[in-house]
Amino acid sequence: MKSGKGLVCIIDDDEAVRESLRILLFSAGFDTCSFESADDWLESEDKPSTDVFLLDIRMPGTDGTELHRIMLEQGSRVPVIFITGHGDIPLAVAAIQRGATDFLTKPFEDGELIERIGSAIEQFRQEQQRDRELADLRRRFExxxxxxxxxxxxxxxxxxxxxxxxxxxxxxxxxxxxxxxxxxxxxxxxxxxxxxxxxxxxxxxx
Amino acid sequence: MTHDLPYNGSASLDALLDAAVDAIIISDDEGTIVQFNSAAERLFGYAAADIIGQNLTTLMPPPDRNQHGQYMSRYLNSGQPAIIGIGREVTGLHASGRTVPVHLSVGEIKSGGRERFVGILRDLSEQKKYEAAVITLESQLAHADRLVALGELTAGMAHEINQPLTAIAAFSDAGARLIDNDNDAARTELKNICGRISQQARRAGDVIARLRRLSQKGELSKSSHDLQRLVQSALQLFDHEVRRSNAAIATHFNHRTKLVPVDEIQIQQVLVNLIKNSLDALAESATEPAQVHVHVEEEDEHLYIIVEDNGPGVDPENEPHLFEPFFTTKDHGVGLGLSICRNIAVAHGGNLRYKRSERGGARFTLSLPLTYIG
The missing domain is CATH 1.10.10.10 (Winged helix-like DNA-binding domain superfamily/Winged helix DNA-binding domain)
Known part of the structure; x- marks a missing residue:
C-alpha cells in the first residue's frame, strides 16, 4: 500500500528499534515495511517498491554497508539513510562517500528523522520525474x-x-x-x- | 682454612669444599663456625680466617640473628627439625651490611659424640630480581587487560543501552503524534506504545544489572582461610614495590580467631587494592618515613582488617564519592577499585569504610563477620 508520502523500508536487527520506527513513521504519515536483516531483504521474493531505505549499519550477516554496496552494484538509485550508534560515525561517513544519502545517529530526534526521510524521498522523486521526462523525450527524438x-x-x-x-x-x-x-x-x-x-x-x- | 679444633681437616677436603659452587659453612652445636669455603667468602664478603670461630648469627640479620640460638637448642633438645632436611629461603647478612636472599639447606654430621651442622647456601639475588621483574610485568599486564576489558565493556554497554533508548525515544515521539488522533485505532496504538516503552526501559535496566554482576565476577566461593596468611600473601605481592620505594609496611595481628569464612581471591583483591592505593598515595607525597600499617582486630564477632597510611589522605571533598563507580582521582585510574572492593565486602556480609587516620593519612577498615553468612 502506497500513500502520498512514500514507503520507507526499515532494515534493522533490533525488533524494538524496527517497531518504534514503524509506529513513528506511521504517525507521521509514511508507509513502512521492515526486515530484520539485510539477508532477509536480499532473499525476499517480491521486494516492495521503496522510496527510501533506513539501514542499520551494524547487523549480523550482511551488514548495512555491504548491503548498500550490493544495491549500488544492482543499479539501485533508491536513497539510503544509515542509522548508526555513536561509535559507527566513521563507518557512516565512509558510506556517504560511497553514495549513501544521509546518516542518523541513535537515538533519533523525531523531527530530524522525519525531515531527512521526507527530503530524501522528495529528492528521489524529483530524480525519477526527471528520468521519466528524459526517457519520454528520448523516445520522441528517436x-x-x-x-x-x-x-x-x-x-x-x-x-x-x-x-x-x-x-x-x-x-x-x-x-x-x-x-x-x-x-x-x-x-x-x-x-x-x-x-x-x-x-x-x-x-x-x- | 681450619679452626684449631677441627674436624680432622685435610687438604683434600678443603679442596673439595672450595671447588663447590654453593657456599658451604660448617658449625659446631653452639653455632661456632668451623669451616667456611671460597663460595661462602664470596657470598658473605668475609675471609674464612676472619669468620671462623665466630657464631653463625654474624651472618644473619634480625630476627633470625636473635632467635638462632633458640632454634638450635630446641632442635638439640627435642630432635624436631625446623630446617634440617627441608631447606628454605632465608636472608643472609653480607659483611657490608646489605641483606642477601639465599636458599639454605642444612645437614647434620655426627662424629665423635659432637654434633656438627653443615649449611649449603645458594645466592638467590639474581632469581629474586628476575621474579620481581616478572611480577611487575604481570601486574602491568593485568592492569592493561583490565583497561582493555573495560574499554570493550563500555563500548558494548553503550550499544546495548543505546538500542532501547533509541526505541524509547521513537516510541514516545510516535505517541506524542498519535495523541491528537481521537479514534480507537490511535488509542490502541498508544496503549501498545506505553507497554513497549516500559519494556524497553527495563531492557536498559537489565543491561546495567548484567554489568554489575560482571564487575562482581560471579559467585563467592567461601571457605575457611587463615586470615594472617591471607594478609601476608597479599603483602608479598608488594615486596618488590616496597623494596624500590622508601615506604615500609608493618603488620599487627591482634585477632584470636584464626580461620575466617571468606572468598580468598576476592578478599585478597580488596587488600591488594587498599595497599596499592596507600603505596600510590605515599609515592606521590613527600611523607617521611612513608608507612603503611596493616592490622587485624577482632571485636563482637567481627574481624576488622585495617589498612592505614601516613600519606595525604583523601581530600574531604572527595570522601562522599570514594565508593562510587567510575569516581577516580588517579590520572590513569578507571574508578572501579574501591567500588568493587565495597561490593565484595558487602557480599561477605561485611563492609568497607573510610575515615581519616590518626597517622594523618587514609584509613580503610574492611569488616568481616566471623559467623558464616550465605
Missing amino acids: SLTPRERDVLELIVDGKSNKGVATALSISPRTVEIHRARVMEKIAAESVAELVRMAENIRMSSS
Whole structure:
C-alpha cells in the first residue's frame, strides 16, 4: 500500500528499534515495511517498491554497508539513510562517500528523522520525474526520420530556414514542412524550447 | 682454612669444599663456625680466617640473628627439625651490611659424640630480581587487560543501552503524534506504545544489572582461610614495590580467631587494592618515613582488617564519592577499585569504610563477620 508520502523500508536487527520506527513513521504519515536483516531483504521474493531505505549499519550477516554496496552494484538509485550508534560515525561517513544519502545517529530526534526521510524521498522523486521526462523525450527524438534529425540539428545550431535549405540542398519549403513535423513530434511550443530539449538529450547521453 | 679444633681437616677436603659452587659453612652445636669455603667468602664478603670461630648469627640479620640460638637448642633438645632436611629461603647478612636472599639447606654430621651442622647456601639475588621483574610485568599486564576489558565493556554497554533508548525515544515521539488522533485505532496504538516503552526501559535496566554482576565476577566461593596468611600473601605481592620505594609496611595481628569464612581471591583483591592505593598515595607525597600499617582486630564477632597510611589522605571533598563507580582521582585510574572492593565486602556480609587516620593519612577498615553468612 502506497500513500502520498512514500514507503520507507526499515532494515534493522533490533525488533524494538524496527517497531518504534514503524509506529513513528506511521504517525507521521509514511508507509513502512521492515526486515530484520539485510539477508532477509536480499532473499525476499517480491521486494516492495521503496522510496527510501533506513539501514542499520551494524547487523549480523550482511551488514548495512555491504548491503548498500550490493544495491549500488544492482543499479539501485533508491536513497539510503544509515542509522548508526555513536561509535559507527566513521563507518557512516565512509558510506556517504560511497553514495549513501544521509546518516542518523541513535537515538533519533523525531523531527530530524522525519525531515531527512521526507527530503530524501522528495529528492528521489524529483530524480525519477526527471528520468521519466528524459526517457519520454528520448523516445520522441528517436521517432524522427533521418532527414528530420538533420533539419533539427541545423536549427539547434542556429541556422535559419534558408540556411538549413542551403546546407541540405533542399527547398526552403521542404525545410518548413520538416520543421513543422519536428515541432509536432517533439511537442515543442517554440524553437527556444526545442533547442533546450535537444540540449537536455545531448547532455544526458554524453 | 681450619679452626684449631677441627674436624680432622685435610687438604683434600678443603679442596673439595672450595671447588663447590654453593657456599658451604660448617658449625659446631653452639653455632661456632668451623669451616667456611671460597663460595661462602664470596657470598658473605668475609675471609674464612676472619669468620671462623665466630657464631653463625654474624651472618644473619634480625630476627633470625636473635632467635638462632633458640632454634638450635630446641632442635638439640627435642630432635624436631625446623630446617634440617627441608631447606628454605632465608636472608643472609653480607659483611657490608646489605641483606642477601639465599636458599639454605642444612645437614647434620655426627662424629665423635659432637654434633656438627653443615649449611649449603645458594645466592638467590639474581632469581629474586628476575621474579620481581616478572611480577611487575604481570601486574602491568593485568592492569592493561583490565583497561582493555573495560574499554570493550563500555563500548558494548553503550550499544546495548543505546538500542532501547533509541526505541524509547521513537516510541514516545510516535505517541506524542498519535495523541491528537481521537479514534480507537490511535488509542490502541498508544496503549501498545506505553507497554513497549516500559519494556524497553527495563531492557536498559537489565543491561546495567548484567554489568554489575560482571564487575562482581560471579559467585563467592567461601571457605575457611587463615586470615594472617591471607594478609601476608597479599603483602608479598608488594615486596618488590616496597623494596624500590622508601615506604615500609608493618603488620599487627591482634585477632584470636584464626580461620575466617571468606572468598580468598576476592578478599585478597580488596587488600591488594587498599595497599596499592596507600603505596600510590605515599609515592606521590613527600611523607617521611612513608608507612603503611596493616592490622587485624577482632571485636563482637567481627574481624576488622585495617589498612592505614601516613600519606595525604583523601581530600574531604572527595570522601562522599570514594565508593562510587567510575569516581577516580588517579590520572590513569578507571574508578572501579574501591567500588568493587565495597561490593565484595558487602557480599561477605561485611563492609568497607573510610575515615581519616590518626597517622594523618587514609584509613580503610574492611569488616568481616566471623559467623558464616550465605
